[in-house]
Amino acid sequence: MAIAKKERVNKRVIYDLALFGGPQLFSYIISTSNLVRPDIEVFLSYSRQFHERKQYTNNGPMVRLLESRLAELHRTKHCIAFANGFWAIVLTMKALALPGRTEIVIPSLTYRRLADIIAWLQLKPRFCEVDPQTLAVTADTVAACVNDETAAILAAHPIVNCCDVEGVAALGRRTGIPVVFDSVESVYESVAGGKIGSFGRAECFSLHASKLINGFEGGYVSTDDDDLARRLTLMRGFGFNGPDNVVEFGLNAKLCEAHACMALACLDDLEDQVARNRARYHRYKEALRKAPGLRLLEFDERYGTSYKNIVVELTPGWPLSRAHTLDILHAEGALARPYYSPPLHRKSMSYPHIPADLPITDQLAEKFMLLPCGHFVTDADIDALCALLAFIDGNAAQIHGRLAS
Amino acid sequence: MNATRSRQLAILGGAPAFEQPVPVGQLYFPSWEKYEAQFRDIFARQYYTNQGPLAQELERRLATFLGVRHVICVANATIGLIMAAESLGLKGKVITPSFTFIATAQSLEWANLQPVFCDVDLGTHCVTPQTIMPQLNEDVSAILAVNLWNGSCGPEALQDFAAAHNLKLFFDSAHSFGCAANGVPIGGFGDVEVFSFHATKVFSAAEGGCLTTNNDEIAKKLRNIRSSYGAGPPVPVIKTSNGRMSEAQAAIALMSLEDFPAILDRNRRLFSLYRECFAQIQGLRLIEPANVSKTNHQYIVVDVETDAFGLTRDELLQALKAENIIARRYFYPGAHRCPPWDGRNSSNGTVLPNTETLCERIMQFPTGASVSENDVLRIGELLQAISKWAPDVRKALER
Numbered sequence: 057m058a059i060a061k062k063e064r065v066n067k068r069v070i071y072d073l074a075l076f077g078g079p080q081l082f083s084y085i086i087s088t089s090n091l092v093r094p095d096i097e098v099f100l101s102y103s104r105q106f107h108e109r110k111q112y113t114n115n116g117p118m119v120r121l122l123e124s125r126l127a128e129l130h131r132t133k134h135c136i137a138f139a140n141g142f143w144a145i146v147l148t149m150k151a152l153a154l155p156g157r158t159e160i161v162i163p164s165l166t167y168r169r170l171a172d173i174i175a176w177l178q179l180k181p182r183f184c185e186v187d188p189q190t191l192a193v194t195a196d197t198v199a200a201c202v203n204d205e206t207a208a209i210l211a212a213h214p215i216v217n218c219c220d221v222e223g224v225a226a227l228g229r230r231t232g233i234p235v236v237f238d239s240v241e242s243v244y245e246s247v248a249g250g251k252i253g254s255f256g257r258a259e260c261f262s263l264h265a266s267k268l269i270n271g272f273e274g275g276y277v278s279t280d281d282d283d284l285a286r287r288l289t290l291m292r293g294f295g296f297n298g299p300d301n302v303v304e305f306g307l308n309a310k311l312c313e314a315h316a317c318m319a320l321a322c323l324d325d326l327e328d329q330v331a332r333n334r335a336r337y338h339r340y341k342e343a344l345r346k347a348p349g350l351r352l353l354e355f356d357e358r359y360g361t362s363y364k365n366i367v368v369e370l371t372p373g374w375p376l377s378r379a380h381t382l383d384i385l386h387a388e389g390a391l392a393r394p395y396y397s398p399p400l401h402r403k404s405m406s407y408p409h410i411p412a413d414l415p416i417t418d419q420l421a422e423k424f425m426l427l428p429c430g431h432f433v434t435d436a437d438i439d440a441l442c443a444l445l446a447f448i449d450g451n452a453a454q455i456h457g458r459l460a461s
Numbered sequence: 462m463n464a465t466r467s468r469q470l471a472i473l474g475g476a477p478a479f480e481q482p483v484p485v486g487q488l489y490f491p492s493w494e495k496y497e498a499q500f501r502d503i504f505a506r507q508y509y510t511n512q513g514p515l516a517q518e519l520e521r522r523l524a525t526f527l528g529v530r531h532v533i534c535v536a537n538a539t540i541g542l543i544m545a546a547e548s549l550g551l552k553g554k555v556i557t558p559s560f561t562f563i564a565t566a567q568s569l570e571w572a573n574l575q576p577v578f579c580d581v582d583l584g585t586h587c588v589t590p591q592t593i594m595p596q597l598n599e600d601v602s603a604i605l606a607v608n609l610w611n612g613s614c615g616p617e618a619l620q621d622f623a624a625a626h627n628l629k630l631f632f633d634s635a636h637s638f639g640c641a642a643n644g645v646p647i648g649g650f651g652d653v654e655v656f657s658f659h660a661t662k663v664f665s666a667a668e669g670g671c672l673t674t675n676n677d678e679i680a681k682k683l684r685n686i687r688s689s690y691g692a693g694p695p696v697p698v699i700k701t702s703n704g705r706m707s708e709a710q711a712a713i714a715l716m717s718l719e720d721f722p723a724i725l726d727r728n729r730r731l732f733s734l735y736r737e738c739f740a741q742i743q744g745l746r747l748i749e750p751a752n753v754s755k756t757n758h759q760y761i762v763v764d765v766e767t768d769a770f771g772l773t774r775d776e777l778l779q780a781l782k783a784e785n786i787i788a789r790r791y792f793y794p795g796a797h798r799c800p801p802w803d804g805r806n807s808s809n810g811t812v813l814p815n816t817e818t819l820c821e822r823i824m825q826f827p828t829g830a831s832v833s834e835n836d837v838l839r840i841g842e843l844l845q846a847i848s849k850w851a852p853d854v855r856k857a858l859e860r
Contacts (some may be wrong), residue, residue: 096504100497107493110831112660112667139536139668142703172700178573265509265707272509272707273536294539294563295800300790302563302799307571308539312660312667314500314709318509406699431507 064440067447070454074387081444082389086437089266090364090430092329094321102317111313115293118316123276125323129243130253132278134285137311137319138292141240141262141275142169146176147291147309148258148277149208151284152234153179157207159410163193164399165417166212170238171400175407179207183401183412190214191395191420195223202231211256212238213245215365215395215426216353222249225256236260239278243268244330244362251360253278263311263319266430268362269326271319274311333363339435340366340427343442347449349374353424366427367395375452378425380459384448390441395424470846471783472857478843479785483836486661487759487829489724491716499712508708512691515711520671522718527648529673531680533687534706534714538635538657538670542568542605544704545653545672548682549603549629556596557605557633558588559795560816565607565633566796577601578797580813585751586762586823587614590622592815603629608637608647610760611732612751616642616650623651631655638664639725641755648673653683658714663724663759663829666714669706728758731828731837735761738841742848744770748823761826762791771851774824780847780854786840791825 065072065079072078106118113119119137126135138144149160160174164183174181185197192214202209211224221237228235235256242252243261253259258279263271279285287304290297295304322329337355344352350368355361370378378394385392399421401412427441448455469475491499508514516534523532535541546555546569555569559578566576580592586609593604604623606614616632623630630650635657637647648654653676658669674680681696687704706714717724739747744766750756765774772780774790781788795816796802826840847854 091507091509093504093507096501099500099504103496103500104493107490107496110488110490112488112490112665114660139540140703140705143540169701169703172702175700176571176702265511270509272709273703273705294567296563300793305567305570305801307543307567308537308564308668310537310668312710314667314713315707318709406697 067444070451070458073384073455074389075384076458080387080389081440082437084432085389085391086428086433087391088365088393088426088429090268090270091265092268092270092322092325092431094270094318094325098324099317099321102320103314106313106317113310113312115289115310116313116316118313118320119311122316122320122323125320126276127278129323130259130278131251132254133280133282135276135278136285136288136292137316138275138277138309139311140273140309141260141264142173143307143309144275144277145173145210145236145238145260147288147306148236148260149173149177149210151287151291152236152257153177153207154234157205159203159205160207161198161201161209162400163212163417164401164412164414165191165396165420166400167238167240168396168400170210170212171403171405171409174210180408180410181400182206182410183414185414185416186420187220188416188420190217190219191424192219193224194220195227198224199227202227202233206233208234208236210236210238213240213242213252215241216367217356217361218242218245218247218252221247221252221255228256240267241365244326244360246359248359254280257281258284263315268329268364269319269322271311271315271322274315274319330362333429336429336433336435336438337363337366339438340442343439344368344445346442346446349449350445364429366429367424368427369424375449376455378422380455381448382425384455385444388444390428392428393426395421395426397421470780470843470850470854472780472854473850477783477785478839479836482785482787483827483831484787485789485825485827486831487663487665487724488660489663489665489717489720489830490660490667491713491720495716499716500709503708503712510705510707511688512705513708513711515708515715516691516706519711519714519718522715523671526718527673528646529649530675530677531673533672533680533683534711535670535672535687535704536706537668538655538659539564539568540702540704541655541670541672542633543571544683544686544702545631545655546572546574546605547686547699548679549631549652551602551629553600553602555603555605556593556601558607558816559797559813560586560792560819561607561609561633561796562635562792563796563799565605566802569605570801576796576802578795578802578813580815581819583815583818585612585614586610586748586819587612587751588619589615590618593622597626601628603631605631605633606651607633608640610636610748610750610762611640611756611758612753613637613640613642613647615752616647620650635662635670636760637757638662639721639755639757640750640753642753644754649675652676653679658710663728663757664714664721665717666706666710669710669714725757728828730834731832732758732761734834734837735826735828735841738837738844739763741841742770742844744768744848745844759829761828763824763826765822765824771848772854774822776855776858777847778824779858781843784843786827786843788824788826791823793820795820
């Protein structure tokens with residue numbers, strides 16, 4: 057569907073801002089969700105295969121094809137597909153957590169539901185600090201939280217670039233504590249030690265429409281561990297090993313065929329998508345020069361990256377609070393978002409957890425925001441958004457005045 | 462059936478009656494033309510999940526169809542059951558039958574509850590106040606009842622029982638979409654009901670399900686537990702999940718809803734034919750829909766009486782398998798004999814005699830999209846032949 061675009065009116069005075077009653081800059085919503093749309097004909101040609109074979113779910117032919125394609129992408133022995141990323145992580149942690157222990161180490165500056173995942177395991181999240189440069193866990197920040205109760209480590213990659221994968225994986229090997237990576241934002245990334253997907257005991261990914269690979273809903277786990285792969289495959293299907301034979305405790309976390317077809321169509325488009333993302337990123341990089349108070353978090357281009365997420369730091373040179381900046385952008389139809397804010401340890405939790413004091417996380421949680429990215433965002437949108445940011449920067453005193461009145 | 466043909470039973474060395482395996486499970490699915498059109502629309506709309514327009518429409522239409530205030534669509538019924546238990550704020554033990562699909566009990570463990578297995582009625586295969594009573598004690602906070610096959614467990618009587626004992630009551634109604642008890646659609650009973658839209662069910666989203674309730678507060682909680690998208694006003698919940706249904710699933714379900722009258726009609730005709738077949742065979746008794754004024758006829762469930770039929774249930778299954786008829790034991794074994802409960806004293810040491818009996822005798826036959834009326838007639842003829850040649854079949858199996 058071609059989305060009709062209205063003629064854009066540049067903001068000349070602050071009353072042109074939509075927040076103050078002016079016309080909205082974007083005639084359709086642009087957001088931080090990827091919402092990549094693969095070729096419909098490719099999707100349909102995959103769909104025809106399961107439709108003709110009349111197998112609509114239960115580890116069908118398209119799910120199996122998807123799993124082998126994903127294993128190729130990550131260069132791992134196994135990929136196991138799930139109904140969504142949430143339950144993929146729950147089951148992986150359930151399979152790997154050391155029995156008798158009560159805590160899982162996770163960062164606080166991460167996905168808003170990650171602590172709930174630990175609660176579903178009837179275990180306690182222990183929140184660790186992150187590195188102020190990478191916004192991610194390191195071997196040291198994780199090690200500071202490891203104790204006799206540590207059942208596993210769930211290390212999450214940040215939104216741009218990767219955490220200290222090799223360091224954390226080595227910590228796991230040294231201590232004997234299973235390390236799992238939440239690699240939802242790092243599908244296409246590599247680090248010096250190799251492709252993301254092959255580190256730790258397992259890595260978990262999402263196929264949600266907002267992620268790099270859109271499978272409507274879905275998730276998957278990559279691992280080189282044969283036994284873990286076998287167990288996870290059983291656990292996502294109620295623990296059935298053949299008819300009438302329950303051998304593991306599980307649930308239903310199966311991916312259906314239609315979702316697998318969507319993910320396969322996205323995989324076929326992946327290289328092209330990364331090129332499109334790269335073009336958007338470079339456009340942002342260029343256009344954001346007009347708003348010098350915002351520092352773009354740059355991708356590490358040495359080993360391979362998806363260029364998907366656009367994250368900026370609001371430096372001391374930026375004249376408005378993040379909340380006010382977001383209010384203005386939202387009113388214009390640009391759904392920018394604060395970066396992992398509030399952090400998890402600051403949220404009220406009615407389940408058992410280890411209270412944490414994390415000054416670096418607290419500070420970082422105030423400083424960053426995600427700008428719109430993905431399939432809906434055109435070069436013109438990027439230019440218009442950055443011009444808007446420059447306008448905000450240049451008229452901050454008046455905006456402050458209007459906001460205060 | 463003449464002797465020449467009956468000697469051709471596959472188990473006795475003949476060719477299988479069916480070239481391709483005939484499975485159990487409904488496996489109805491929208492036509493390719495409908496599927497293609499719906500997905501072209503989704504791609505044009507570019508709305509893929511997060512309580513999109515199709516999920517919203519499905520919830521509205523199901524609320525009307527099921528005659529219930531709130532319908533909350535979910536990724537699958539097991540996640541739905543977990544969410545239901547979570548939303549009710551339960552503690553300690555929950556009484557549930559062992560004679561059910563394993564997910565019923567698994568969902569309770571995920572919600573940090575201890576299933577206490579009760580027995581079922583030998584006639585309906587469902588829980589009743591009488592089968593629940595022996596398991597009742599002060600640690601029990603709820604009953605998770607199961608509506609089985611094409612019938613129900615008699616939800617009104619259970620509502621009275623739960624109210625009298627101050628227990629929450631929720632239903633695994635995975636089998637009962639489109640059924641009604643005394644004219645009231647299944648879906649509005651107890652605190653919550655959970656339906657399955659799995660491909661093998663009468664109403665399919667390939668994977669999927671929904672929660673139904675007339676309780677506004679529970680509905681709000683469920684929407685908050687499912688995901689923040691479509692949550693409506695935030696209400697406090699202990700923890701959230703991802704239980705979302707995608708637009709792809711909702712599209713398949715909406716197409717299935719359109720096809721539903723035709724599906725019911727086809728199921729009814731197949732059921733009637735099976736009924737005629739079993740009427741001519743000693744020792745195979747078709748389980749008729751129990752406690753319902755309206756049924757979906759989605760399961761052909763049969764009680765095998767070995768002495769009259771000449772073979773045990775498991776022998777019959779093997780003879781059918783040789784013909785490519787993939788009939789199934791269902792349920793076998795009972796949940797109380799599966800891990801992690803097999804080593805535990807989950808039914809308070811009480812034996813479950815009816816459950817054990819049913820697990821040994823009950824089987825289901827293929828029906829639904831994979832089976833034609835002619836196929837049913839052929840299965841009927843084969844059953845007569847198998848019964849007639851039972852001693853030979855048994856000998857062949859012993860070899």
